[in-house]
Amino acid sequence: EQNYPNPFNAQTLIRYSAKAGGNATVRVFDITGKFIAELYSGRINEGRHEIMFDVSALASGVYVCVFIYSSYNMEDTAFNMKSIRMLLTK
Numbered sequence: 001e002q003n004y005p006n007p008f009n010a011q012t013l014i015r016y017s018a019k020a021g022g023n024a025t026v027r028v029f030d031i032t033g034k035f036i037a038e039l040y041s042g043r044i045n046e047g048r049h050e051i052m053f054d055v056s057a058l059a060s061g062v063y064v065c066v067f068i069y070s071s072y073n074m075e076d077t078a079f080n081m082k083s084i085r086m087l088l089t090k
Helices: none
Strands: 011-018 022-030 035-044 047-054 061-071 079-088
Touching: 011 022, 011 061, 022 047, 035 047, 035 061
Parallel strands: none
Antiparallel strands: 011 047, 022 035, 022 061, 061 079
16 A cells, blocks of 8 residues: 555555465665665564654655565465555655
């Protein structure tokens, strides 16, 4: 899902969901591709998840949040990657 609010100022809520349990990684990069932060890396359960991202130390600009997910289900070897653009304004 798109982060909320967007554009944002001090912090933003990032939501993502999984159809089954698996491994997930949530990372943020600046628009040039420079790694900014790893917000989560580990196992997740089926369902919806939320992360509050505090951006008070970052400069205004466009950031990209990347979600990487792989399923535990051996019958469904799902691997998904999705990204969203986020606009920080100060």
